[in-house]
Amino acid sequence: MSSTGSTYGGSSVGAGRTHQSTVGDTDVLGVSPVEAEHLVTDVAEDLSVFDALTVERAQAIIARYPQARSALLPMLHLVQSVEGRVSQAGIQFCALQLDLTAAEVSAVATFYTMYKRKTCGEHLVSVCTNTLCAVLGGDEIYQQLGEHLGQDGKRLGHNETAGEPGAPGSITLEHAECLAACDLGPVIQVNYEFYDNQTPGSAVALVDSLRAGGKPAPTRGAPLRDFRTAELELAGFWPEDEAGYRSTVDGPSAAVETLRGARLAEERGWTAPSMPNPPLPEVEKK
Amino acid sequence: MTTPNTTPVNKPAPVTPVLTKRWLSPTSWSIKTYEQLEGYTALRKALAGTPEQLVELVKASGLRGRGGAGFPAGIKWSFMPPNEDKPHYLVINADEGEPGTCKDIPLMMADPHSLIEGCVIASYAMRSHHCFIYVRGEALHCIRRLNAAVREAHAAGYLGANILDSGFDLEITVHAGAGAYICGEETALLDSLEGRRGQPRLKPPFPAAAGLYAAPTTVNNVETIASVPFIVNGGSDWFRTMGTEKSPGPKIYSISGHVTNPGQFEAPLGTTLRELLELAGGMKDGVPLKFWTPGGSSTPMFTAEHLDVPLDFEGAAAAGSMLGTTAVMVFNETVSVPWAVMKWTQFYEHESCGKCTPCREGTYWLTGILERMVEGKGTESDIDTLLDICDNILGRSFCALGDGAVSPITSGIKYFRDEFLALCEQNRPALAGAHS
Numbered sequence: 001m002s003s004t005g006s007t008y009g010g011s012s013v014g015a016g017r018t019h020q021s022t023v024g025d026t027d028v029l030g031v032s033p034v035e036a037e038h039l040v041t042d043v044a045e046d047l048s049v050f051d052a053l054t055v056e057r058a059q060a061i062i063a064r065y066p067q068a069r070s071a072l073l074p075m076l077h078l079v080q081s082v083e084g085r086v087s088q089a090g091i092q093f094c095a096l097q098l099d100l101t102a103a104e105v106s107a108v109a110t111f112y113t114m115y116k117r118k119t120c121g122e123h124l125v126s127v128c129t130n131t132l133c134a135v136l137g138g139d140e141i142y143q144q145l146g147e148h149l150g151q152d153g154k155r156l157g158h159n160e161t162a163g164e165p166g167a168p169g170s171i172t173l174e175h176a177e178c179l180a181a182c183d184l185g186p187v188i189q190v191n192y193e194f195y196d197n198q199t200p201g202s203a204v205a206l207v208d209s210l211r212a213g214g215k216p217a218p219t220r221g222a223p224l225r226d227f228r229t230a231e232l233e234l235a236g237f238w239p240e241d242e243a244g245y246r247s248t249v250d251g252p253s254a255a256v257e258t259l260r261g262a263r264l265a266e267e268r269g270w271t272a273p274s275m276p277n278p279p280l281p282e283v284e285k286k
Numbered sequence: 287m288t289t290p291n292t293t294p295v296n297k298p299a300p301v302t303p304v305l306t307k308r309w310l311s312p313t314s315w316s317i318k319t320y321e322q323l324e325g326y327t328a329l330r331k332a333l334a335g336t337p338e339q340l341v342e343l344v345k346a347s348g349l350r351g352r353g354g355a356g357f358p359a360g361i362k363w364s365f366m367p368p369n370e371d372k373p374h375y376l377v378i379n380a381d382e383g384e385p386g387t388c389k390d391i392p393l394m395m396a397d398p399h400s401l402i403e404g405c406v407i408a409s410y411a412m413r414s415h416h417c418f419i420y421v422r423g424e425a426l427h428c429i430r431r432l433n434a435a436v437r438e439a440h441a442a443g444y445l446g447a448n449i450l451d452s453g454f455d456l457e458i459t460v461h462a463g464a465g466a467y468i469c470g471e472e473t474a475l476l477d478s479l480e481g482r483r484g485q486p487r488l489k490p491p492f493p494a495a496a497g498l499y500a501a502p503t504t505v506n507n508v509e510t511i512a513s514v515p516f517i518v519n520g521g522s523d524w525f526r527t528m529g530t531e532k533s534p535g536p537k538i539y540s541i542s543g544h545v546t547n548p549g550q551f552e553a554p555l556g557t558t559l560r561e562l563l564e565l566a567g568g569m570k571d572g573v574p575l576k577f578w579t580p581g582g583s584s585t586p587m588f589t590a591e592h593l594d595v596p597l598d599f600e601g602a603a604a605a606g607s608m609l610g611t612t613a614v615m616v617f618n619e620t621v622s623v624p625w626a627v628m629k630w631t632q633f634y635e636h637e638s639c640g641k642c643t644p645c646r647e648g649t650y651w652l653t654g655i656l657e658r659m660v661e662g663k664g665t666e667s668d669i670d671t672l673l674d675i676c677d678n679i680l681g682r683s684f685c686a687l688g689d690g691a692v693s694p695i696t697s698g699i700k701y702f703r704d705e706f707l708a709l710c711e712q713n714r715p716a717l718a719g720a721h722s
Contacts, residue, residue: 064459066373066499067499069481070480072482073461073478074461077423077462107483108483111483111484112484114463114464126424130385130630131626131630131633132385132386132615135544135617177383177385177467177637178384180382180387180388180390180424180425182542182548183541183549184388185542189424191426192423192425192426193426194427222426222430233429234429234462236460238433245434249430250313253395253431254396257548257550258549259549260548260549261301261549261553262306262309262310262550263310264301265303268299268301270300270301271302271303272302272528272536273302275519275520276520276521277519280331281343281346281522283336283338283339283342
């Protein structure tokens, strides 16, 4: 490096080096997870897993929004419904549909907890371990499920799968942040359907049933299907037959806790003041 | 403590079901049930009036945002420009995720049409023709119910082109999030809705000037908008028969934790914890109350001293906390405060979006220190370090997540410093000569 030189706009601001090297350069690529997790590659992936129907669905998502890029989050749910995770191919598929770069899609996919980079099991079991659920038993439930689903004395960790990912009976376990069902804690979700008021015993029975191919009914939610179907619904695609659709919509929701205040008011004859239905206020014309 | 609010002449009942009144009906989520119970009557009344009248009505009602901040909804609506040079958007924040908060999800499951009707009225008032409901991804059953409600409303002519022959058009898109607490912050939500990482934007410009797609946008909470049809039908004076002068109306209080009967209780704003505990059957197994939050983990904790604080925006603030989302989490004497604070701090660390340094780095260091203290490896000086870091996050972060993250720590140390000190007991430097 020369000791003097042109700087911004060709002017010379003083003489000599304007910085001093302190330490050797960090090997950024060496420490970055990009390589290890294959977040961005130059390789054009085989996108054939995303068939004509998936392309059609992707286009249908885009049509819901005034600007195409808004379709990215639902579209990532869509690719998860196909592969059980967001793979490099899934990222390239979204980029292609939305005319974005793979890096732009990857940046979004890695930001959100619900996009999984490893293939999920048939079922995703999420245990709330935020403070309130934890106090009521959520931590213990998560601990016990990890041990119960583990193998060879090794407990199953966060985002790890028991069984061959995607195969019938396989289960991915995760600890989740507050699932907004605090009055029903401790709560578990399976494929985002609610299983309320759990205990370590009931949670173990739940995963045992799932592993044996059972579909235990959620306390609140639609009849249980699998993780990929849930992801398809999050992308906005619902059962096409009316009966199937209604059965999912009409799945239970009226927990005792949810209705507690309304029920108490009914029992005691408490009501809100009656509504008089006055006209809308007059406003001066501008 | 604040001076008690003046009691209205006719004090309303302890529980005032307005938003929750249809919840007991069978298939309360169907349009059939909704229409049988005055559903969509407010929409007809609203469409017969002008947008200005509706904004005036909501202003007069004193309705304040139910998402935590309590900003007056009518004022927010009035920020929308009167012209339509650019499209206007109404965006519903249904990204409920604040620890302890569980009111919008039961509302959307039980009575999705009240939200849809509120969206149509609010969109008409703000001249918006496209409304988005951004629902937390994990709330799949709500997304399902909302989609079904949108379909039904379309088929019945309450959505789409020329709604009820009024000449007003509206589409509603139900949008699923993907698991990021930060998207509950309104500008992060907008970035997320635009297909980006959910990171907050600098304000100003506020969303009413440049929101979704840089167009005029209003972001409102679910409970706020679901209240609107009732205000249209009942009028602002009726709404003000409940609650207090500055915090009018009914509010869904979600009581969870160590109480006999946890659940959703819709009561007038200004109800106290003592009254709520009575509704919830008291403390579970009679184990005494130790600490509680008035509105989620981001609102500084209270103790048994605060049983009679009126839980409205003013009352909670005067007592040193915030009303937040009225997510009342109740913890009894068996719970360690430093442990609870550590768990919440881990949450904020996980959910910090990484955009600004005080929050990203601060929550990381806070978590590390608290974990060490809970393991029994802390020292007394850690308490000062915690408070020092909190001081560098509060008010210096890009958005309110950082402010929320320090609430449990500063309030926990304020009321329970002894518990933090007790964790450090074994690590005190021995006094010179003590063991000789």
